[in-house]
Amino acid sequence: MGFETRTIRIAMNGITGRMGYRQHLLRSILPIRDAGGFVLEDGTRVQVEPILVGRNEAKIRELAELHKVSEWTTDLDAVINDPTVDVVFDASMTSLRAATLKKAMRAGKHVFTEKPTAETLEEAIELARIGKEAGVTAGVVHDKLYLPGLVKLRRLVDEGFFGRILSIRGEFGYWVFEGDVQAAQRPSWNYRKEDGGGMTTDMFCHWNYVLEGIIGKVKSVNAKTATHIPVRWDEQGKEYAATADDASYGIFELETPGGDEVVGQINSSWAVRVYRDELVEFQVDGTHGSAVAGLNKCVAQQRAHTPKPVWNPDLPVTESFRDQWQDVPANADLDNGFKLQWEEFLRDVVAGREHRFGLLSAARGVQLAELGLQSNDERRTIDIPEIVL
Missing domain, CATH: 3.30.360.10 (Dihydrodipicolinate Reductase; domain 2)
Structure with a gap:
C-alpha cells in the first residue's frame, strides 16, 4: 500500500523582490517541489504547489514561465479567498504586510512571513492575537x-x-x-x-x-x-x-x-x-x-x-x-536555512500545531x-x- 501525498498550495506574495525570489522561491520552495516534496515520519509525502502573486503582471508571468509554475496572479485578495489555497506567504513591502496577514488569517489561511510583521508594536501584537483566535499555524522567518x-x-x-x-x-x-x-x-x-x-x-x-x-x-x-x-x-x-x-x-x-x-x-x-x-x-x-x-x-x-x-x-x-x-x-x-525553516513550518501546518517562531516572537522583534x-x-x-x- 502506497503512502498518501499531501499537496500544500502556497500563495507567494511579493515574489519579485530580492528576498522573496532568491531565498524563498528559488532556494526553498522550488527545490522542495522539484525533489518531489519531503516525507514525514509517518510516511506521508508533503508536496508544495506555489502560486506566484505580485503587482507587476509582466514580471510575475515571466517568473512563472521561467520556473514552470502553472499559477500566478496580480489579485491578492482573490487568492487569499480561494478555498483551495492553504498558505499565504508574504515578502512584500513592510508597510503592506500587516493588512495582508490580517486578511489571510481571517480567511483561515496559515501564514508564513518575512519581518518585520508590522510597522508598529500595537499592530504586531494585534496580528499575534488574530493568529491565535483564528487557530492557524503562523510562522515568521527566523532564517x-x-x-x-x-x-x-x-x-x-x-x-x-x-x-x-x-x-x-x-x-x-x-x-x-x-x-x-x-x-x-x-x-x-x-x-x-x-x-x-x-x-x-x-x-x-x-x-x-x-x-x-x-x-x-x-x-x-x-x-x-x-x-x-x-x-x-x-x-x-x-x-x-x-x-x-x-x-x-x-x-x-x-x-x-x-x-x-x-x-x-x-x-x-x-x-x-x-x-x-x-x-x-x-x-x-x-x-x-x-x-x-x-x-x-x-x-x-x-x-x-x-x-x-x-x-x-x-x-x-x-x-x-x-x-x-x-x-x-x-x-x-x-x-539552506530558509528551506530548512520552510520544511519545519510545513510540517507544523500538516500536524496542525504552532510553529516555534510565530507572530509573538515577531512582535518582540518589532518592540x-x-x-x-x-x-x-x-x-x-x-x-x-x-x-x-
Missing part, C-alpha cells in the same frame, strides 16, 4: 538561526562550552552604493522612512530572535541611529532624500535561562566596508571559552588554549591571532526596533516590558 555558523554557535552554548557567558558582539553590513554611478544593491524604499525603511526597523527584529535564540531574553536596549548617506538614487536613476536610518548601533542587556546577565552589542550599517570573514559575525565570550560565528563558519578558542598576549606598541605583532582558533565542525549536512528608535530619540537606555496577549 539566521538556521545558518550553519549560528547552528554551530548554539551547539557550543548547549554543550556548556563557554562556561558563564559574559558578552556577545555582532558586526553586520556592507557598502550599499548610492545609485548614482553604480546601482544600489538594495531597493530604494529601504532608505525612505515613509515607506517603512530603516536599518533599525529592518534589522533589530532579526537581532531580537538571534539574541533570544543564542543567549536569552533581551531586557533593555540603548541605541544610536544614523543616516550616514543623506541622498541616494532610486531604480529609475532619480535622486531622492534618504529619510530613514542606514546604520544603527545597539547595546543590549540580556538574561540567560539560568539568570546570568550578558552584555550584547551589535553594529549594523549599510555604510561600512567589510574587513571580516563574512557579512555578519557574532563573537561570544565566556569564562571557559570564546567563539566567532558567521553565516557558515564558526571558530572557537578554549580557556586552556588561550594565549597570553603582551601589549607592546613599540614592536610589530609577530603572532597570528586568527591561527590560534579552531574550526567548529558541522557534524551534519546543513541545508525591540521601536524601543531602539525611542532610545535614540531620548538618548537613554530603555527597559523592555513583557508582551501579554
Whole structure:
C-alpha cells in the first residue's frame, strides 16, 4: 500500500523582490517541489504547489514561465479567498504586510512571513492575537538561526562550552552604493522612512530572535541611529532624500535561562566596508571559552588554549591571532536555512500545531526596533516590558 501525498498550495506574495525570489522561491520552495516534496515520519509525502502573486503582471508571468509554475496572479485578495489555497506567504513591502496577514488569517489561511510583521508594536501584537483566535499555524522567518555558523554557535552554548557567558558582539553590513554611478544593491524604499525603511526597523527584529535564540531574553536596549548617506538614487536613476536610518548601533542587556546577565552589542550599517570573514559575525565570550560565528563558519578558542598576549606598541605583532582558533565542525549536512525553516513550518501546518517562531516572537522583534528608535530619540537606555496577549 502506497503512502498518501499531501499537496500544500502556497500563495507567494511579493515574489519579485530580492528576498522573496532568491531565498524563498528559488532556494526553498522550488527545490522542495522539484525533489518531489519531503516525507514525514509517518510516511506521508508533503508536496508544495506555489502560486506566484505580485503587482507587476509582466514580471510575475515571466517568473512563472521561467520556473514552470502553472499559477500566478496580480489579485491578492482573490487568492487569499480561494478555498483551495492553504498558505499565504508574504515578502512584500513592510508597510503592506500587516493588512495582508490580517486578511489571510481571517480567511483561515496559515501564514508564513518575512519581518518585520508590522510597522508598529500595537499592530504586531494585534496580528499575534488574530493568529491565535483564528487557530492557524503562523510562522515568521527566523532564517539566521538556521545558518550553519549560528547552528554551530548554539551547539557550543548547549554543550556548556563557554562556561558563564559574559558578552556577545555582532558586526553586520556592507557598502550599499548610492545609485548614482553604480546601482544600489538594495531597493530604494529601504532608505525612505515613509515607506517603512530603516536599518533599525529592518534589522533589530532579526537581532531580537538571534539574541533570544543564542543567549536569552533581551531586557533593555540603548541605541544610536544614523543616516550616514543623506541622498541616494532610486531604480529609475532619480535622486531622492534618504529619510530613514542606514546604520544603527545597539547595546543590549540580556538574561540567560539560568539568570546570568550578558552584555550584547551589535553594529549594523549599510555604510561600512567589510574587513571580516563574512557579512555578519557574532563573537561570544565566556569564562571557559570564546567563539566567532558567521553565516557558515564558526571558530572557537578554549580557556586552556588561550594565549597570553603582551601589549607592546613599540614592536610589530609577530603572532597570528586568527591561527590560534579552531574550526567548529558541522557534524551534519546543513541545508539552506530558509528551506530548512520552510520544511519545519510545513510540517507544523500538516500536524496542525504552532510553529516555534510565530507572530509573538515577531512582535518582540518589532518592540525591540521601536524601543531602539525611542532610545535614540531620548538618548537613554530603555527597559523592555513583557508582551501579554
